[in-house]
Each structure stands twice: as C-alpha cells, then as structure tokens.
Amino acid sequence: MRYEEKKTARHYLTAFAWTRMELDAEIRFANTIFDTAYLRNTITGWKRLGQTLGDAAPVHRMAARWSAVLDSPIAERQMSSWCRDIYRLLPDLSLRELQFKLLHSLYYDDVRWFKMKLATSPTCIKCGTADGTLVHRLITCPLLQPFWHEVLEVVGKCIAGSLRLTARMLLSSMSPRNLPGSCAKARFERVAVLMACRTILAGWIEPQLAPTIAAWFGRMASLAQMERLDFLAGKRRPDPVYCACWDICFATFPKSLQEELCRNGYTLDWSCKVKGKGRGGS
C-alpha cells in the first residue's frame, strides 16, 4: 500500500471514533468544498465558502467549550473580545498563529490522539499522572511548575504586577487594561506567556525533558531584537511603557545572553524612548 493510501485508510478508520459533532462538521466541510469547487468556482463562491465555514464555528461554541474546560462561564462577548486580542495585542505573526490555535483548540493533545486511536493511552506522556489535555500539557502538568514559576516571576517584574498561573492564561492577557499604560503591559504579558507556551510545546515530545528558563530567555531575546527593529524602522507607534517592559526583561537575561545581544547590535536605545521619561532596566 502506498503512503497516500495508508493515510486515507487511517483517516476512514479514525472516522469511526468521531463524535456526532465532528462527523457533522466533516460532512458539511466536504459538501461545501464540493459545491464551491464544482458549482461556483468563482471569487464570490470561495468568499461565500469562507463565510459558511466561519459560521460553522461560531463564537458561542468556542465560549461553551472553554467554559467547560475552565469550569467557569465565559460570555460570548468576552470570547469575541479575546479573538480580537489576537490582532490587538500580538505584534508577531507566528505568535498570532499560536494564539489562534490555542483559542480554537487546534492542538492535538494526548487525549485527542487517543480518541483518534493514534495513541495507546490518554495519559500525559511527561508525568503520567493525569489526562494529557491541552491545559494539562501547557499549564497544569507538575513537570512545568518550576518553569512557570520562574517565567511568571520575571514577567511580574517587567509589568510591575503579579501573575498567578491559571488555565485562563491560554486565552488572553490577565493584566487589567483600563489604566494608563496598562495596555502596553498587557501586550508584553501576552507575548511573554505565549513564548513560554511555545518553549513548552517545542520540547514536548521528549518524555523526560522539562522546559528551561534559559530556553525561554533565548526566545524572548530573539523577539526583543525583532521588536526593537520594528520600532526603529517606525513600523510601530512609540510606546515607552512597552519598551520599559523589555528593558527590565533584558536586565533579567543571563549576562552571556546580554553580551551576545549587544554584540549583535542590540541596545536599550529604542527610538520610541525619545518621547519617554527616561530609561528603565540597567
């Protein structure tokens, strides 16, 4: 059997394990694709398909799913606001994608693999003590606790606030946004938390490997460089509060990483500081 045939066979076999909702979605998807491709293969046709598929996953379904996951009610309006946050808070395209995938639960966790009959157990491959759901994989797994503790301590310093580890963090920023400068802090918090999620996901398939703060620092350092360049190039509006968060973050980097960044031309002098009140960090 060729690989493609094997893949098709596996697809049909796993389909037997689908829930009614998954099955409906699959049928609707196949039908609408067929309709559009063969009957209305025009720009309007594909646009309408986009709208139909958009309707197939309305915000209220997302809200209901997350309400069940977090065990606390989430209003539809709140959910749409978090969806908009993807574009409001995140500067980096790949972070937007990560946030989108989290909100829409598009990651395949151990439980989902098991339901699809692609894994022999739904248990977390790291700790083996609980079901490996997405929330467990990213937040509650005992193996992650030291890592999150260190990350949140640094983030707390940068935004001059304190953050408690909770699954709600996967959805949007936890910081308040109604005070002057607080939106910039919310943005920094979002970036830092998503970078932590990315650090965790990058090493997940290694059963015994726990994410390290050094790996997170490395990712934050690359983003700091990109962010600074965007500000220097005038692609973003000057924001002294946001820059100050990065300054404090830079000060917490290990000395070797700071030196490496400086060798690559990084300085604390972001052009947006011109309007700011002076320098944070060290």
Ligand SMILES: [Zn+2]
């Ligand atoms: Zn675990």
